[in-house]
Amino acid sequence: MVSTVKETAEALPGVIEIAWLIPVIPTVCFFLIVFFGKKLKGKGAEIGIAGIVAALALSIPVFFKTIGQLGHKDFHGYSKSVTWMEFGDKEVLELGYRIDGLTVVMLLVVCFVALMVHIYSTAYMKGEVRYTFYYAALSLFTGSMLNLVLANNLLQLLVGWEGVGVCSYLLIGHYWEEKENSNAAIKAFLTTRIGDVGFMFGIFVLFFAAKTFNIQAITEIVEEGHISNTVLTTAALLLFAGAIGKSAQFPLHVWLPDAMAGPTPVSALIHAATMVVAGVYLVARMYTVFHASPDALQVVAIIGAITMLMAALLALIQNDIKRVLAYSTISQLAYMVAALGVGAYTAGVFHIWTHAWFKALLFLGAGSVIHAVHSNNMSDMGGLKDQLPITHKTYLIGCLALAGMPGLAGFWSKDEILTGAFDSATHGSTVGWVVFISASLTAFLTACYSARMYFLTFRGNPKYDTSHVHPHESPAAMTTPLILLAVLAVAGGWIGLPGSWNQFAKWVHFGEEHAVFSFPVAAFGTLLFVGGFALGWAMFHKGKFRFDIKKSPLAWSYKLLENKYYLDDLYMGVIVRPIRDQVSRFAYWTNQNILDAVVNAGGAAALGLGKSLYKNVDQPVIDGAVNGTARITGKIGDTLKFFQTGNVQYYAAVLFIGIGISVAGFLYFN
Amino acid sequence: MQIDLIAIGPEIILTAALCGVLLLDLFLPDNRKWLAMPASFAGVLATLAAVLYIAMTHERSTLGGMFVVDSFAILFKAVFCLAALLVFTISHDYLKEDTIHQGEYYVMLLSSLLGMLVISSSRDLIAIFVALELISLPAFVLAGLRKSDLRSNEAALKFFLFGVLSTAVMLFGMSLIYGITGTTNLADIATVISVATPLRDVAILSVFFLLVGIGFKISAFPFQWWVPDTYEGSPVPVAAFLSVASKTAGFVALIQIMFVAFIQLADQWRPFLAILAVLTMTFGNLVALKQKHLVRLLAYSSIAQAGYILLPLGIASATNQSRNREAFIAATVYLLIYAFMETGAFAVAIAVGRRGRGYQISDYAGLMKQAPGLVLAMAIFLFSLAGVPPMAGWAAKFFIFRAVLNAGGIWLAIAMAVNTVIALFYYAAVAKKMVFDEPAPGKVAFGTPPLLGTAITLAAIVVVVVGILPDLFGRLAEASALF
Amino acid sequence: MDWITDWGLTLVVFLPALGAVFMALTPKGRDSTIKFWALVFTGLPLLVGLLMLGRYQYSDGGFQFETNLRWIPSIDANYHIGVDGIALPMVMLSLLVTFLCVIYSCWHLPEPHNPKLFLALCLLLETGMTGTFVALDLVLFFIFWEVVLVPMYFIIGLWGGPRREYAAIKFFLYTFFGSVFMLLGFLALYFQSDPHTFDIVLLQQAGVLSMTKTAANLIFAGIALGLAIKVPMWPFHTWLPDAHTEAPTVGSVLLAAVLLKMGTYGFVRIAIPILPDAARTFAPFIGALAAIAIIYGALNCLAQVDLKRMIAFSSVGHMGFVMLGIATMTDVGINAAVFGMVAHGVITGMLFFIAGSIHERYHTRDIPELGGLVLKMPVMGGLLAYSAIASLGLPGLAGFWGEVTALLASYNPLEGLDLTWFRTFMVLGGIGTVLTAGYFLWMLQRVNLGKVPAQWQDKNFADAQPLELAAWVPLLALILILGVFPKLILDVTNPAVVELTQLLTR
Amino acid sequence: MTPWVFIGVAVVMSIAAIRLVTTKNLVHGALYLVVTLMGVAVVFLLTAAEFVAWVQVLIYVGAVIVLLLFGLMLTKAPIGRTALDNDRRGFAALVALGIFAVTGTVLWTSFEGKEIQVGHSVTTEQLGTELFTRFVLPFEVVSVLLLAALVGAVILAKRD
């Protein structure tokens, strides 16, 4: 396989040299689990966990090795590749990895969250159907995601990208006995696939502009200004289409809430912490391209601004705890997207980092709750504070981090984003204002729904059927990940403290590293948190300010939210169903009735019997046992054969007429 | 005038054989009448040997250029002998089951064959006329040999009337040719016409009249009417004989007259022949689509085949000899291959037609289950006729396409291409019937007599081998080219 | 072992035919002997093929293992065979797939039971298929091309479904119709060349052909018609769903895996390199038809209730990608096409195998009637999902590379071709990939997932059997291996493709 | 004088021929045929073909007519117009007229002004010499043909 090895740095440090194992190990585990998992004691879980531990164990030294180098001026990351395939006389596609600050951050996030989920699932999924396959898919997912993160070229990235997509499909549809679940899985796959096509085209545009798929090479070429602005804008927008799909941004966000059909740990891993940030990661990875095209960046920012607010509003009215988290995820992803859109690169990536911890925590916590009450609905919960002490505490931390309580992880990154937007706004960017205002509102709403979620779930009176449901704390396999993640949800943000302590900005930055911190904005953000959380507490715990929205003048807005802005209906009614049912049937009808008939018509025209054409177009070809052309020719034969009357004198007459005509004709023409 | 007896040696031998068989038949008891077949067979073999002897020595010409034994003549004499041998073998078992005068049957076949041998060498209108009559007259009798069968009577009558009528027209044409050239020798006619082309209108008129007589023999449109009715009514081996040997003889005459005598007028008759060819194949194929009787289907198919063979003549040229050569080779290769595949198909028809099964296509349903060997052979012959490789038919069509396209006859080629596809439909339909359909109740497995089986096998082998190595026939045709 | 270099290809091509003769001579009823001979006579060519793989010079883009003998001097046709990087994968594919089909047939033979005839026809088919891929002489190519028709006609017509006769004759006539025009085109090429030749290699050389633009276009149209019907390109595809639906499993597999490739291979081997200028004129039309085929095929798939018919229509779409790649006339596009051909052969062949096995057990292929297949047969269901996902173009599996590179190529077709059009085709193709994913997933949902319908509840279906798996594992492995190491194919094809594209820009 | 004789004979022959194809009585038809054939013999005499003229008289009038009369009697032919003509007489006349128009025009215009010089008559010896040297092969072939025709006619006509 290794034919040519291209070295970028001199000699790679040992651990970097084997970094390619990081994605490969989980992928291999997938096959091991598929083929041997069922026969093992742990039904394959142990292989999965071992694989992910190994990946993590490799990632950590890689992380430290890399950040150790990040200070050096000439260091652009490690990379190594082999030729994957060649086509044409110049185009080479490599298989390789590129390791820089962004990569290692993502590696840690993915590996750690994945490990948590793997461990958590041993308890959560115990006794569930297709346990082994579940682990296999998790492993494959992890492998694909790591491949996506490490890829040094766009095509390889696309491979990982689609790989996580299909794993997501498999896992969302885990309980496929119910049609809704498989519907959700298909919806997720197809919706993201639409974006993927755009992504693919973006790759093409860049490939033909830069003559390479290599990300580093593309970056350099773009920086040198060899590519025209139009091309870059096109490429950036197409790439962003991929991000929209994968990161569930408006208007392709509809799949993510439905994706909650999958097992809860899967939601934590895929639909909160890792896969959905792939879109954001892509934008960050290809940020040079975006940065070179201000128009594209504005689009990115605006999409982010729209999505965050829209999703936050939706999160406010959900009853299903997982759906609250899902919309919250969309909203938070939009935060990252908007941050990148306004140029707050480090802030955006930092939010990936912090969001991963608390959102994974929240999902796993929600899983623990669901495990306890056997329901997803918050209307079946309440007052679980005492029954589920660990879950309760960790979940509270998660909620606060999400809401942006100062000191917790979420606060720092959110603050950086607000600052970035404000910065952009004050530099005269209208879009910056839009993002800032939207982000502020969203921050407020986030605090509000976080509070709502917390209080409805853990405080107040139990709303579940106490006679049947006896909630009790989950086993250690589930609580341990919760605790670990809670720690990170608190402390995870500290590496990005403002000012000179900011380590994160050293690792991940675009252009000159600059840590922004603005005290007014921080204060404003704190205010938003307090206000939002307080409102949530007041409304949903204390019952103040309660009013029945359905009877208020705002009823229309509630209805709008309840129907998710009617986007789903729009897509289903205008695109999916017509294509699936009407258009496809029409196409098939044309196939059976028009095209076959055209063949017939060809024969008819050629043979001068236009009359039969209508009949044949009209006739349902399906029951015609003979091909249409044949039918027409056959008819001619039928007509012609009656010339064979059997009367010899008649034959002789035709003979003489033939002679007469040909001779006369000949004489005439001569 | 000295007569080269070796040159007419084959004809002499055949005449002797003919008389011998006739006499032999007189003295044979009824249950031994079948011995006429081996006797005739031996006679034809001897004739063939004589032909081959001439082939191995040198070309000859006698009687003032009227009788030429060149490679062309030798090739076709051999073909006629082979065709006759094949027809003998397929006749044997057929005759045993029918009340036909066996001795006379073979005498008639031998006489007709003699006519064919003569026509291959004839370079004179009178000789061609006499030879054509010698071919036709016994054939009229043969067609009517199943005397108690009304269809056979009818076949003979139609064949006869049509034949005599077209002979009359042809003779009228010949008389005019004589009138404008003062000779009946083909080569002399060519000289006269090329020097002055006197009375061109009359010349053309006479060519058209001539074509009627020959068109009848080769069953070109609109002279083909007798074909289906006659084939259906005649004893089946006779139909095979007519469709192969008699038709080939017609082409031999046509090629000689057109290419030797009237080549200078090619520009005038070429379009006529081209149109004739296209009409012939189209008519044959279209009507064949609707046939339910296998022999009738083969009859129409043979009409279509005649159209294909005629096509290269539609590109003949007064000046371009290499083009004529191509056309000649194409037609010749087709004729050679055609002889085997057509006879083969008729042989299978005979094999199936005996023992309770008839000649309706519906009788072939489910034959696969009862006689897989016959089905295989029939499939080979039918797909060969359709022109599907690797059966020889493809090569035959290939040569035609090649010649026609080389002369720029793109529309002729397309017309033929479309026809080929139409033809495939009915050939495949028969194959379908044999292989896919369930046999009708009451039809049981049956065997094929060894002689008939041998003939079928031989024809099938030739068809396949030539399909893979078409050069076997290609070179023969090249070597025998008149140009 | 020089005989492999000289005679290997000939052996590969004619051993199966010899086998067919052998089997014809084996008395009827001795099924195991017949199966044994079939295995031997498909296995041996495969073995020889593998040996040839070892001797093949991979960096060389020209023809290897060439044999050039006089065959029909009177028409200047030669027995000229050889393989280059484009032909080699096709040959190997044919050898492998036929071998696997024979293995599968050892497990199950369609009704009416007649292993002798069935396997003999399969072997004849193999000769035709491999012959087409190695022929370097137009006449030879034509012969092999046509040799395929008759066996396939009988396979469909004898062992097919209820409407088999209609499907068989339609297949036969339609293809024959096209090939006659192709033959006319070949002849025209012959006469336009100087010196007159049928040799594909010679005809590709500059200066051999000289003719007017109109003539070139006409000839191209004729040849393309014949090839397009075989591919089949929209709107000449109507024979395909019928043929596939009615054909027995093995017939469908061979049809999809190999026969369709003959058409696209013809484009790459003959139509485009010999008539590059005409090809340039026609490329946008071909591209347009290909794009239509992609969308159209996918839409039709959505409407299908018959599993096999759906897979058949999916072939229309996939071959659309292949044709799109070819229409770009670039090295990328043609590489994509060749890869797509192999990938489609492997994947769709596999899908047809599974569809056949499902039908074998359920006696229905009605998608709405099936359901919960995975619960009944986990392995079979898993393989169906695997193949379907491969077919919808998931990266990491074989189907992806052909599609993505074809689209890549159509972003930037050969210089002189209209960019706007080709990029439109690319977008259409992209939409097609989404639709493709849609119908496959929908099919999986209805067939594989959900609860087991009442009528199958207490039926007991045997999961995939050892012999079935034996026939499938090579394909399954190839799907993955080619997906992960597309290099395996591209390294073979690329030198040849580069050589070929140099002809196009001359 | 010759031209006038010719015209006279031609008129008689033509009328006889027309009567032959229109007569209601079959036996009359045969007699009209005799007239026509005799006329042909006269034309032969006028064009210096004495031997052919006598052959014509002997074979046609002497043998063929008798044969035809036997044929008529053996088949007990019915008498009367409806039975003798089919319903396409007009059509047939049209076709015949067309052929006559075409051939007549072509021949008439092409051979304008050419005269037959009736000088010396051809002797039988001359004819015999040619026949048995140059045309001996067709002659022999015709003998086989006659044999075949004889055998054929016999086996067809005889009752089994």
Next chain:
Amino acid sequence: MPVQWVLLLSAFLFSVGIYGVLARRNAVIVLMSIEVMLNAVNINLVAFNALLQETHLMGQIFALFVITIAAAELGVGLAIVILIYRNRTTVSIDEVSLMKW
């Protein structure tokens, strides 16, 4: 004597023969009509021989062959007619059309 006259006569006889063949039902009369046509041919041959003063006498010899063969044909033809008459008691040609299409 102008050859035109002779040729016109032969063309006329030929056409009359054609009419007879096409219009007469009785097979024997059809045979007679064919004889008329053949005689037209003979007139042509002999006249041309005289016109061209051709020394090999091909025209006359041709005519002799035609006469001979016409007689032979007639014999076979009558045999066929008698055969049909025996089987069907009619010699009407247009009733002889069992086989068609």
